[in-house]
Amino acid sequence: MSRAKGERTSRAISAEIAREVRSPFALLMVWIATGVLTVVAALAYGELAAMFPGAGGQYVYLREAFGPLPAFLYGWTLFLVIQTGTIAAVAVAFAKYLGALVPWVSAGRRLVPLVIGAGPDGAGGWDLSLTSQRLIAIMMVAVLTYINTRGVRTAKWVQNLFTVAKIAALALLVVVPFLGLANEQAIEVNFRGGRFFGGAPFSLATLSVFGAAMVGALFSADAWNNITFAGEEVKDPSRTLPMSLVLGTGIVIALYCLANVAYLMLLPIAGSPQGAGLMERGIMGAAEDRVGAAAVQVLLGPRGVFLMAGFVLVSTFGCNNALILSGPRLYYAMARDRLFFRGAGILDRHGVPAWGLILQGVWTAILTMSGTYGELLDYIIFAALLFYVLTIAGVFKLRLTRPDIPRPYTALGYPFVPALYVVAAGAIMIDLLIMKPLPSLIGLGIVLTGFLAYAAWRYLERRAG
Numbered sequence: 001m002s003r004a005k006g007e008r009t010s011r012a013i014s015a016e017i018a019r020e021v022r023s024p025f026a027l028l029m030v031w032i033a034t035g036v037l038t039v040v041a042a043l044a045y046g047e048l049a050a051m052f053p054g055a056g057g058q059y060v061y062l063r064e065a066f067g068p069l070p071a072f073l074y075g076w077t078l079f080l081v082i083q084t085g086t087i088a089a090v091a092v093a094f095a096k097y098l099g100a101l102v103p104w105v106s107a108g109r110r111l112v113p114l115v116i117g118a119g120p121d122g123a124g125g126w127d128l129s130l131t132s133q134r135l136i137a138i139m140m141v142a143v144l145t146y147i148n149t150r151g152v153r154t155a156k157w158v159q160n161l162f163t164v165a166k167i168a169a170l171a172l173l174v175v176v177p178f179l180g181l182a183n184e185q186a187i188e189v190n191f192r193g194g195r196f197f198g199g200a201p202f203s204l205a206t207l208s209v210f211g212a213a214m215v216g217a218l219f220s221a222d223a224w225n226n227i228t229f230a231g232e233e234v235k236d237p238s239r240t241l242p243m244s245l246v247l248g249t250g251i252v253i254a255l256y257c258l259a260n261v262a263y264l265m266l267l268p269i270a271g272s273p274q275g276a277g278l279m280e281r282g283i284m285g286a287a288e289d290r291v292g293a294a295a296v297q298v299l300l301g302p303r304g305v306f307l308m309a310g311f312v313l314v315s316t317f318g319c320n321n322a323l324i325l326s327g328p329r330l331y332y333a334m335a336r337d338r339l340f341f342r343g344a345g346i347l348d349r350h351g352v353p354a355w356g357l358i359l360q361g362v363w364t365a366i367l368t369m370s371g372t373y374g375e376l377l378d379y380i381i382f383a384a385l386l387f388y389v390l391t392i393a394g395v396f397k398l399r400l401t402r403p404d405i406p407r408p409y410t411a412l413g414y415p416f417v418p419a420l421y422v423v424a425a426g427a428i429m430i431d432l433l434i435m436k437p438l439p440s441l442i443g444l445g446i447v448l449t450g451f452l453a454y455a456a457w458r459y460l461e462r463r464a465g
Contacts, residue, residue: 015285043413
C-alpha cells in the first residue's frame, strides 16, 4: 500500500480491491457497503453542520463536543498530511496523466537531480530531485492557490465548471456499456456460470478481508465533508449543508458503484500485470491500476488512453480546487482559537484566508518534493476513521450535554443510524489493527505528535500573553 491517494481514484482502487476480494460480487459489495456507510455518516454529520454552520467544519464539531484538544489533534493531522498530502497526491496524478499527452512531463526527467543517501552505485536513497512531473504538480497547486486567493466567487466558478465536466465524463463511462457496447468475454467471465460470486465460502476470515478491502473505497470517498469547512461562506448553511452532505455523497457514491458495474461489463475481474493484452490483464492486473483507462481502451482502442487522460486531468483539477479551497477555512477556525498560526485567522480584502492558503500551498509543495505523501496517506487511514467515529459520537454527546442548542436538522434515524456508523467504522478499525497493524499504528503515532504540538502552542500563547 504505497500508492498516493491522487492515483487512488475509484478507478485505481478498484484494482486493489479486486486483488483482495477476487470476485465481482465482493468488489461491488465493497463499494455498496462504502456507499451505505458514508451516507449514514452524512445523515448524522448533517445535524452537527446545521448546529454549527460557521467556518471550521469537523474541527468545530469536535471542539464543541469534546473540547479543544481532540479538535486540535484533528486539525493538526489534517494540515500535516490528510489535506496537504491528498492535494500533493492529486497534483502528481494530474502531472502523471498530463505526461500521457505531453511526454516531457515524466517522473524520470530530472531537471535538478538530488538524491540523499544513495549507495556507491547510485541505487537507493531519498530522491528529492525536481522532476518535470513534480514541477507540473507544484505549478498546478500554485495556480489553484492563486485562484482561491482571488475570492470565493472565482474559486466557485472554477469548481462548478470542472465538477459538471467530471460528472458528465463519469456518467458517460457508466452509461456506454448499457447501450449494447459491453464486452461479451467480460460478461461471460464475470457474470455467468456462477462466477459472479467467486466461490469463496463465507467465514470470519473472508469478512476480515472484506473489511480491510473497504479501506481504499472509504478513502476514495473521503473529503465528502469538506464543504462544511467553508460553512461561513455558504448561503443558508443550516439548511444547505445537511442537504449537500447527503445528496452530494449519495450521488458520488452511486456513480462510483455504477462505474464498477461498467468495469465488470468491459473487463474480466481476474488477470495478471504480465498479461499480453487488456483482457489478459483484466481489472486485477490493469496497467498501473488504471482500470478506467483500460475500460475506455476496450471501447475505443488506443485512442481511449488520450480520452481517459483528458478525463483525469479535468477530474483532478476540479478535485484539487475543492481541497485547496476548503482546508484553509478549517485552519482559520483554529487560528481564531489561537491554536494555529495567527496569520491563518486573518481574512484579506477578498474575504479569504490568504495566509492560510499560502501556508497550505508551501507545505504541499514540500510534501510533493519529498515524495512521502503516498506513504503518509496510507498511514493516516486509521486516524481518519478514528476522527470520523469521534465526530459522529459527538452527536450523542451534544444531545445529552447541550440539548437546548437549536437543531434545524436532526440526524435521521437517531440514535440507530449514528450508532450504526460508530459500530461499523469501529469494527473496520479493529480489523485494520489486526490485518494491517503497522500502517495503523504509524498513523496513530502521527496523530499523537499533535499532543506535543498542542502543548507547545499553549505554552507559546501563555508566553505571548
